[in-house]
Amino acid sequence: MVERLPNRCVFLLALLLACGPASLATAAEPLEAAVKATFLYKFIAFVSWPQSAFAADGPFRICVAGPDPFGELLDRAVAGQSAGGRPIELWRRPQFDRGAGCHLLYGTGSQDGLRGEPVLTVSDADAPGGPMAGAVVTFVLQDDRVRFAIDASAARDNHLGISSKLMSLAVRQ
Amino acid sequence: MTDLAGLWRHTPRLTVLAMAVLLIAGGMMALASETAYREEKVGDVEVQTRILAATVTAALSFNDRTTAGEYLTALSANPEFEAAGVYDGSGGLFATYTAPGMQPVPPVAESPGHHFDDDTLTVSVPVTQDGHRIGSVSLRTELEPFARRAERYVGMALLLAMTVLIVLVLGAAQAALARANRDLAERARDLSGANQALNAEIAERERVEAALRQSQKMEAMGQLTGGIAHDFNNLLQALSSCLQLVGRRAKEPSIQPLLETGQQAIDRGAKLVQQLMAFARHQTLRPEPMDVRDRLLGMADLLTRAIRADITLETSVEPGLWPVEVDPTQFELAILNLTVNARDAMPDGGRLRIIACNRPAEGKGADLVQVTVSDTGTGMEDEVKARVFEPFFTTKEVGKGSGLGLAQVYGFTRQSSGRVEIDSAPGRGTAVSLFLPRTAKPVVAPAGERASDTARTSGRRLLLVEDDPIVGSMVAAALDEIGYAVLRAANAEEALELLSDVKLRIDILFSDVVMPGRMNGVDLAHAARRLRPGLPVVLTTGYSEDVARIEGVRVLPKPYRVGTLAELLDVALAADGAAHPAA
Numbered sequence: 001m002v003e004r005l006p007n008r009c010v011f012l013l014a015l016l017l018a019c020g021p022a023s024l025a026t027a028a029e030p031l032e033a034a035v036k037a038t039f040l041y042k043f044i045a046f047v048s049w050p051q052s053a054f055a056a057d058g059p060f061r062i063c064v065a066g067p068d069p070f071g072e073l074l075d076r077a078v079a080g081q082s083a084g085g086r087p088i089e090l091w092r093r094p095q096f097d098r099g100a101g102c103h104l105l106y107g108t109g110s111q112d113g114l115r116g117e118p119v120l121t122v123s124d125a126d127a128p129g130g131p132m133a134g135a136v137v138t139f140v141l142q143d144d145r146v147r148f149a150i151d152a153s154a155a156r157d158n159h160l161g162i163s164s165k166l167m168s169l170a171v172r173q
Numbered sequence: 174m175t176d177l178a179g180l181w182r183h184t185p186r187l188t189v190l191a192m193a194v195l196l197i198a199g200g201m202m203a204l205a206s207e208t209a210y211r212e213e214k215v216g217d218v219e220v221q222t223r224i225l226a227a228t229v230t231a232a233l234s235f236n237d238r239t240t241a242g243e244y245l246t247a248l249s250a251n252p253e254f255e256a257a258g259v260y261d262g263s264g265g266l267f268a269t270y271t272a273p274g275m276q277p278v279p280p281v282a283e284s285p286g287h288h289f290d291d292d293t294l295t296v297s298v299p300v301t302q303d304g305h306r307i308g309s310v311s312l313r314t315e316l317e318p319f320a321r322r323a324e325r326y327v328g329m330a331l332l333l334a335m336t337v338l339i340v341l342v343l344g345a346a347q348a349a350l351a352r353a354n355r356d357l358a359e360r361a362r363d364l365s366g367a368n369q370a371l372n373a374e375i376a377e378r379e380r381v382e383a384a385l386r387q388s389q390k391m392e393a394m395g396q397l398t399g400g401i402a403h404d405f406n407n408l409l410q411a412l413s414s415c416l417q418l419v420g421r422r423a424k425e426p427s428i429q430p431l432l433e434t435g436q437q438a439i440d441r442g443a444k445l446v447q448q449l450m451a452f453a454r455h456q457t458l459r460p461e462p463m464d465v466r467d468r469l470l471g472m473a474d475l476l477t478r479a480i481r482a483d484i485t486l487e488t489s490v491e492p493g494l495w496p497v498e499v500d501p502t503q504f505e506l507a508i509l510n511l512t513v514n515a516r517d518a519m520p521d522g523g524r525l526r527i528i529a530c531n532r533p534a535e536g537k538g539a540d541l542v543q544v545t546v547s548d549t550g551t552g553m554e555d556e557v558k559a560r561v562f563e564p565f566f567t568t569k570e571v572g573k574g575s576g577l578g579l580a581q582v583y584g585f586t587r588q589s590s591g592r593v594e595i596d597s598a599p600g601r602g603t604a605v606s607l608f609l610p611r612t613a614k615p616v617v618a619p620a621g622e623r624a625s626d627t628a629r630t631s632g633r634r635l636l637l638v639e640d641d642p643i644v645g646s647m648v649a650a651a652l653d654e655i656g657y658a659v660l661r662a663a664n665a666e667e668a669l670e671l672l673s674d675v676k677l678r679i680d681i682l683f684s685d686v687v688m689p690g691r692m693n694g695v696d697l698a699h700a701a702r703r704l705r706p707g708l709p710v711v712l713t714t715g716y717s718e719d720v721a722r723i724e725g726v727r728v729l730p731k732p733y734r735v736g737t738l739a740e741l742l743d744v745a746l747a748a749d750g751a752a753h754p755a756a
Contacts, residue, residue, distance in 0.1 A: 035236075039235060042234045042235060042302075045230075045234065045302050045303050046231055046234075082303075084303070145236075147237075148235075163231065165227075165228065165230055165231035165232075166231050168231065168232075168240060169231050169232060169235050169237050169240050
């Protein structure tokens with residue numbers, strides 16, 4: 001039965017299995033979304049924000065702007081997790097403006113308003129709305145695997161420090 | 174020196190001890206080094222593994238097997254790494270690297286830590302992200318092969334090898350030294366033995382050579398003297414014949430005394446030649462089987478007179494002495510010669526010993542009879558001893574010895590197939606031994622009894638003055654035979670002493686004219702006539718011109734026969750004795 005599945009599905013399934021609790025989906029799309037949701041959370045460990053980005057004892061906010069491709073997957077991915085000792089908050093809004101307090105933002109389309117803010121902007125090359133221009137991280141599919149590209153200059157503009165470990169995983173654009 | 178030698182003796186033991194200590198130390202060092210090496214290796218590999226774990230954090234987080242694989246593949250730069258694996262949070266194999274030909278890592282994660290298996294070290298460390306364990310990394314490295322590790326101990330191994338080598342070399346050297354010492358000692362012993370043998374041989378050879386030289390010398394001298402004596406004998410014979418012819422033809426009476434003198438000189442020459450012949454062994458011997466014992470006993474009186482009063486004579490003859498075949502006259506002359514020499518060697522008196530004994534054959538030699546004449550006199554040096562048998566060799570004053578006495582002994586013995594040995598040292602006296610071969614022929618009893626016509630002269634006391642002991646002894650013996658009691662004096666002084674003793678009865682004085690000392694026979698005759706007027710005096714001389722005409726003194730020319738002497742003595746006794754019966 002497994003052999004009959006498409007290659008991509010098999011691979012994703014394997015990925016999900018490897019990623020533990022996040023891999024519960026059974027279809028290709030949700031699987032991909034689940035991987036991306038997990039990645040969103042995992043990016044946190046490899047990125048450093050300026051101290052000014054956080055309020056004292058404030059949470060770490062993950063914002064999803066516009067259409068939410070993750071749904072509950074993201075909630076599950078961050079459930080019980082923390083980011084550098086801070087609790088994680090999930091915000092979902094159509095649009096986030098400057099000073100909204102986001103630390104990581106997933107969105108599509110134009111999010112120019114956040115340029116220069118200490119926000120890790122994440123987009124998706126295959127998003128229905130087109131990738132976010134100027135996003136620091138952009139999900140891409142490569143060899144049927146979810147990979148990501150990192151815009152180093154955008155990260156610099158946003159005062160973010162990207163771990164070289166993460167950089168080494170990024171695909172060249 | 175002995176301490177050092179003792180230390181050297183202990184060297185092999187000490188070296189073995191040192192080697193054992195070195196071995197133990199080396200082993201401990203190797204063990205410590207091995208442990209240190211392993212600990213260090215674990216530390217090294219753990220650091221590598223931790224770096225790897227840190228490196229693959231992101232790849233593990235983002236399921237990037239490719240990147241994780243790339244990281245692992247980077248390990249191939251170090252050939253020590255045999256295999257490595259990244260395991261995900263659930264323990265499954267996430268990425269792996271295996272060096273060519275090596276065993277891959279196990280498919281399931283190992284617990285953190287390290288373990289050694291057969292020259293390999295596996296270190297497993299967890300991969301953590303924000304304090305969460307998201308997987309683990311295992312790295313297996315080959316330990317340096319034992320050979321390679323051993324190479325690092327090559328210095329120590331070399332040291333050990335050197336130590337062993339030193340021990341072996343020392344042991345071998347010690348053994349070789351001991352062996353060499355033994356060989357050397359043995360060789361030294363051999364050498365010393367050979368040296369001794371050589372020395373003995375040299376001494377023996379020298380002795381033999383000396384004997385040979387002496388023998389050759391004596392032989393040569395014998396031939397020389399023999400030749401000369403023979404020629405002289407002929408000359409003397411010719412001369413004697415000439416004189417006799419002259420005597421027959423010469424009518425002049427005054428020529429007779431001259432002829433007489435010449436004849437006397439010829440006789441003296443003939444006597445000398447006779448002695449030379451004796452030495453040269455050319456004399457005519459009339460050997461006959463004879464008993465040495467009888468001869469010696471028969472000579473006892475003669476010998477007693479030949480020696481002085483301060484010399485005691487001991488004669489010792491072995492019972493059952495073998496007979497010898499020699500010329501008895503020459504034998505007696507030889508014994509007399511030896512006795513005279515012995516007497517002269519003892520100016521202060523001493524003991525003269527004549528020993529005769531049997532000498533059974535030794536080895537191939539013949540049975541011999543040994544006759545030894547020994548004295549307690551001055552003895553002689555080796556140089557003298559070597560020459561005593563040479564004719565005319567003498568140590569006596571001029572005129573006291575002819576130097577032919579021992580030559581006669583030598584010649585007689587050699588001609589009788591015997592030999593002479595002389596043993597002497599200064600101060601130890603002299604012993605001359607004659608070795609005469611034993612004869613199997615029976616001894617014939619001495620033919621002819623001595624003349625027993627002693628009645629006439631029986632009891633007459635005669636003072637004989639003669640410096641020559643041989644002549645004196647001979648004459649004394651002859652006078653003794655014809656019945657005289659003979660008193661002897663060697664010179665005029667001795668004679669005067671006896672004559673001065675008024676209690677001593679002396680019937681007649683018979684003296685030689687030529688004598689050593691202040692007084693000669695003529696002076697003695699005058700003195701005697703003064704001391705004992707009417708004492709019959711008979712002088713004898715070879716030189717008749719020396720004798721002055723003295724009243725009542727008769728002169729007997731030399732050489733004379735015993736019969737002539739006896740007649741003259743009778744005449745003198747009859748004339749003077751009758752004239753002075755009181756004397």
